[in-house]
Amino acid sequence: MKPLSPRSRLKGDPFLPNRFIFGDAIDQHGIEEYEYLVHTEQPSFVCRLMHRAIPFDGADAEGFASAMLFDPEENVSYYTCNDGLAMTDFVFLGEGDSEPTAGKLQKICDEAVAAYWAIDEAYKKNPPELNEYGRRPRQLDPVQLEDNARLQAVAELARAARDALDTQERAPQLIAHTHTALHAGDPRVLAEALFALHDAPAARERLIDTARALIAQPEVARPDGSFIPYELWAMPLLYNTNHAGDCWFFPRLAELELVLQKTLGIPYGKGLHVSPTLFTPDMLYASGCQVLSQLAGMLDAGEAYIPGDITAMRSAYQEGKQRFVPRMTLNWIVFAVEHDSLDTTLLTEPKPVLDALMPVIEAALGEYIDYAEATLFMPEPLWRSLTTGTRASNQQRLAFTSTLLDKRIGLANVHAHIELMPAQGAFQLKLQGVDEQDNDTVETSFAWLMTPDIAPNREAALAELEAILQIHGIACDTYQDRLH
Numbered sequence: 001m002k003p004l005s006p007r008s009r010l011k012g013d014p015f016l017p018n019r020f021i022f023g024d025a026i027d028q029h030g031i032e033e034y035e036y037l038v039h040t041e042q043p044s045f046v047c048r049l050m051h052r053a054i055p056f057d058g059a060d061a062e063g064f065a066s067a068m069l070f071d072p073e074e075n076v077s078y079y080t081c082n083d084g085l086a087m088t089d090f091v092f093l094g095e096g097d098s099e100p101t102a103g104k105l106q107k108i109c110d111e112a113v114a115a116y117w118a119i120d121e122a123y124k125k126n127p128p129e130l131n132e133y134g135r136r137p138r139q140l141d142p143v144q145l146e147d148n149a150r151l152q153a154v155a156e157l158a159r160a161a162r163d164a165l166d167t168q169e170r171a172p173q174l175i176a177h178t179h180t181a182l183h184a185g186d187p188r189v190l191a192e193a194l195f196a197l198h199d200a201p202a203a204r205e206r207l208i209d210t211a212r213a214l215i216a217q218p219e220v221a222r223p224d225g226s227f228i229p230y231e232l233w234a235m236p237l238l239y240n241t242n243h244a245g246d247c248w249f250f251p252r253l254a255e256l257e258l259v260l261q262k263t264l265g266i267p268y269g270k271g272l273h274v275s276p277t278l279f280t281p282d283m284l285y286a287s288g289c290q291v292l293s294q295l296a297g298m299l300d301a302g303e304a305y306i307p308g309d310i311t312a313m314r315s316a317y318q319e320g321k322q323r324f325v326p327r328m329t330l331n332w333i334v335f336a337v338e339h340d341s342l343d344t345t346l347l348t349e350p351k352p353v354l355d356a357l358m359p360v361i362e363a364a365l366g367e368y369i370d371y372a373e374a375t376l377f378m379p380e381p382l383w384r385s386l387t388t389g390t391r392a393s394n395q396q397r398l399a400f401t402s403t404l405l406d407k408r409i410g411l412a413n414v415h416a417h418i419e420l421m422p423a424q425g426a427f428q429l430k431l432q433g434v435d436e437q438d439n440d441t442v443e444t445s446f447a448w449l450m451t452p453d454i455a456p457n458r459e460a461a462l463a464e465l466e467a468i469l470q471i472h473g474i475a476c477d478t479y480q481d482r483l484h
Helices: 102-125 147-166 168-183 188-196 201-216 251-263 281-287 290-300 310-320 344-348 350-366 382-408 458-471
Strands: 020-023 035-039 045-051 066-071 076-081 085-092 136-138 219-221 227-243 272-274 303-305 324-338 373-376 414-421 426-435 440-449 475-481
Touching: 020 102, 035 102, 066 102, 076 102, 085 102, 147 168, 147 188, 147 201, 168 188, 168 201, 168 290, 188 201, 201 227, 201 290, 201 382, 219 290, 227 290, 227 350, 227 382, 251 272, 251 324, 251 350, 272 290, 281 290, 290 303, 290 324, 324 382, 344 350, 350 373, 382 426, 382 440, 382 458, 414 458, 426 458, 458 475
Parallel strands: 136 303, 414 475
Antiparallel strands: 020 035, 035 045, 045 085, 066 076, 076 085, 219 227, 227 324, 227 373, 272 324, 414 426, 426 440
C-alpha cells in the first residue's frame, strides 16, 4: 500500500455500503437504550429504532400495516407498524430539498423493517461464537469466616437491626451491614444474627425485610463505576419424570430473553438476563436464599451461577436415569431485569405469555433430560414466585395422593401425621388409614415443602397445611417437632 498525503483527496473506488445499516451507539452512560438505522441511499438519513408498539388506525389488521404519525407535544414525527417496531428522530443527510414526503419515507421504513427482521433471523441461525455454555459458569466457593470474625459480624448486624428500629437515621447502616453479610459468602452470619434477635421480634423482622429487599432488588456495580438497579423475577416450573437423577443447567434458557423482551414490553437496551441454572428448593434452603444475592451481578457480567461441576452433574444424571423413580420436581427459572422496565400490565393475560415461553423451555429441557410433562407458571417478583411454586407443588402432590386414598379407603378413614424436618425445609406428611375390607393399613407420605425464604415461617406453613387438610376432609391426629 502507498501512503496518502494529509492534503490529498481520497483515491479509489469503494464498495457501496448496504442500503440499511443497523447498530448500537454508546454515550457516557453506556449503550444507548435504542438502536439506530442508517439509510445509505437517497434520501439518506439516520433515525432511532425502537421496539415499541405505538397505536394507530389499522394496527389490528391481519397483515402488515404501518403509519406515519406526528406528536405535537414532542414536536417529532414517528414511523410505526404493527410488527412491534417504531422509528423517530429522522435526520436527513442531504440537501434540504432531498427530504422525502411522509409517504415515501413510510415506504422506505417498511422495507427497513423487513431487513431488520431478516437480520434477526440470520442471527438466530448463525449465533455469535460463545463458549460451550453461552455464559461463563461460576461456582460460589463456600466461605467460613473465622469464629472471631463471624461472631463480630453477627453482633454488628444484630445491633444494626436493633438501632434501625430506634431511629430512621440508622437504616442506612443496617442496609450496609446486611449487604456485607450477604456478599461475604458465609450464610451463618445472617442466620445467627436472626437467632440473636429472638428476643426482639420487630428488629428481627426488620432485618429479614432488609435482606429480602437487597436480594430481590439489587443494585449491580459495574467496572466503570456505574450502578444498575435490577429486579429478580422468577417462573415456577414443575415437570414429571420417571427416573432418578437431577439436571439443573440448561444453556438454551438464554433464548427466553428475546421472548420475555417481546411479550413483557421490555425496551430494547434494558438489562434482561435469564439464568441457565434452574433453582430447586434444596439449593435455596441450603443458604436461606442467600445464594441469590449475587445472581444479578453475575448475570450482568456475563456469568452463570452453578452449584457444582456441570460435567459431574450430567454424569450423575445419566446414572440416575437407570433407576425407575416416578416423581414431580419443582424448579424456578430466575431472571434479572432492570428496575421498572417490565410492563406489568401485560401480565394480566397469561395465555399469550405462556404460549410464547413454553416452546423455548421445552426445547431447552429436551436437549438434556427426559421428562413426561411440564407446567410453567407466570413470571412474578422473586418472593411471590417462590410462594406460588411451593403452593402449586404441595397442592398437586396432595391432590394426587388424596385421590388415590379416597378411591381405596375413603378420605373419612384417613388420618394425617405431620413431622417437622427443619434441615429439609419441609414437613413430612404421612397419610394412613385402614382398608376395612382387607383390614390392611394403607400408608403413604411425602415432603410438604415450606416456601424458601431468608427465615421460613414454620408456624404459618403449618397452619396453611392444617387448613388444606381440613378442606380435603382429612383429620390431623399428631404433630411432631424434630427440632433439637
